[in-house]
Amino acid sequence: MAALGANLAIAASKFVAFAFSGSSSMLAEGVHSLADSGNQFLLLVGGKRAQREATPQHPFGYGRERFIYAFLVSIVLFSVGGMFAIYEGYEKIRHPHQLEHWYWPVGVLVFAIIAEGFSFRTAIKESNELRGKLSWAQFIRRAKAPELPVVLLEDFGALIGLALALGGVGLALLTGDGVWDGIGTVCIGVLLVLIALVLAAETKSLLLGEAAGLEDVKKIEAAVVDGRTVTGIIHMRTLHLGPEELLIAAKIAVQHDDTAAEVASAINAAEARIRAAVPIARVIYLEPDIYSEAEAAAGPDPKATPGGPTPHPAGH
Template identity: 90%
Template sequence: MAALGANLAIAVSKFVAFAFSGSSSMLAEGVHSLADSGNQFLLLVGGKKAQRAATPQHPFGYGRERYIYAFLVSIVLFSVGGMFAIYEGYEKISHPHEVEHWYWPVGVLLFAIIAEGFSFRTAIKESNALRGGLSWAQFVRRAKAPELPVVLLEDFGALIGLVLALLGVGLALLTGNGVWDGIGTVCIGVLLVLIALVLAAETKSLLLGEAAGADVVQQIETAMVDGDTVTRVIHMRTLHLGPEELLVAAKIAVRHDNTATEIATAIDAAEARIRAAVPIARVIYLEPDIYSETEAARGADPEATPGGPTPHPAPGH
């Protein structure tokens, strides 16, 4: 919401500055801010749609809608922001003209830097509460919720773009050559294209389906084994159904002399321990089995081995 408010105000001011000055950097930056505003709106829509309850047709819910809308953001940023800026910069380099009423673009750029700085500061504050000891690059790569990484990259790119626009306008004013304004515009476009490609790569990975992080997997395994009825985890798979929804499927080893009632009770207890340790583990499927050294030697997932046993669901779980 902070980013949306800031970008709408900045977009209006940039278009006003373009109307008075004719600066192509201002036009490119105005379109950039307008695209960013649309992107924040898409993220809000995706977040709202992801809250819908599961249906028979979509039994695991709509959590991945957030990833779809985040991917749309990368497309908008690439096409509307990046490619338009590159085209506009090329036109300005081919047909340069002096920047008029220089105080408009300079004043708007300074205002925009302050507004984007506010938005960027808000995104940093919200991200610091989640990233722990991760570096910023690691946080962007590993975050399962797409909104904060998208806003962080957008605001970071916007601040750099504003500096480039300021340099382009400044050099055009100092030299009297409008080509510098066009060069600044092309640089803004290239920057936006690069950010869009990074966003597309990250959201594509989330759309394909990412497992839980290594630390979360370790917490689940620790909670699952009680050392009494559940003696070990034979193999396990996790999948993010959404940023706050995790599917856990595992084959667990139980003692050969346990009764069906004891095994069912042990599975219920294991599920409760997992949810207590990792609250986002919403969907859990545990299949009991007798641990076999031969089966373990085949690898982490014996059922994926050609000729291995046919997968089958655990009764009642």
């Protein structure tokens, strides 16, 4: 919401500055801010649609709609923001003209830097509550909720873009050559394309389906085994159904002389421990089996999730 409000105000001011000065950097930045506003709107729509209840046709719910809308954001940023800016900059380089009323673009750029800085600061504050000890690059790569990484990258790119626009306008004013304004516009377009490609790569991974993080996997492993009825995990797979919804399917080792009632009770207890350790574990399937030395000697399930646990029943 902070990013949406800031970008709408910035977009309006940039278009006014373009109308008075004719600066292509201002036009590119105006379209950039308008695209960013649309992106924030898409993220809000995706978050709302993801809250729908599960249906017979979609039994695991609609949590992954947030990933779809985040991917749409990368497409909008690439096409509307990046490619338009490159085209506009190319045209300005081919047909340069001097800037008029230079104080409009300069004033708007200063205002935009302040507004984007406010939005970026808000995104950093919200992200710090989730990223823990992760670096910023690790947080963007590993975050399952797409909204914060998208806003972080957009705001970071916007601040760099504003600096490029200010540089292009400043050089055009100092030299009297409008080509510099066009060069600054092309640089903005290239920057937006690069950010869009990073976003597309990250959201594509989420769309394909990502496993739980290593820390959550370790918590799940520790929660499953009780050392009495459940003696170990033969193999396990995890999948994010949405940013805050995790599916867990595991084959667990139980004692060969346990009764069905004891196994059922142990499974229920294991599910409760898993949910206590990892609250986003919403869908859990545990299949009991008798641990086999031959199965362990054969190695981990070749179809198991990469990075997931290998067979390690306790006491063997």
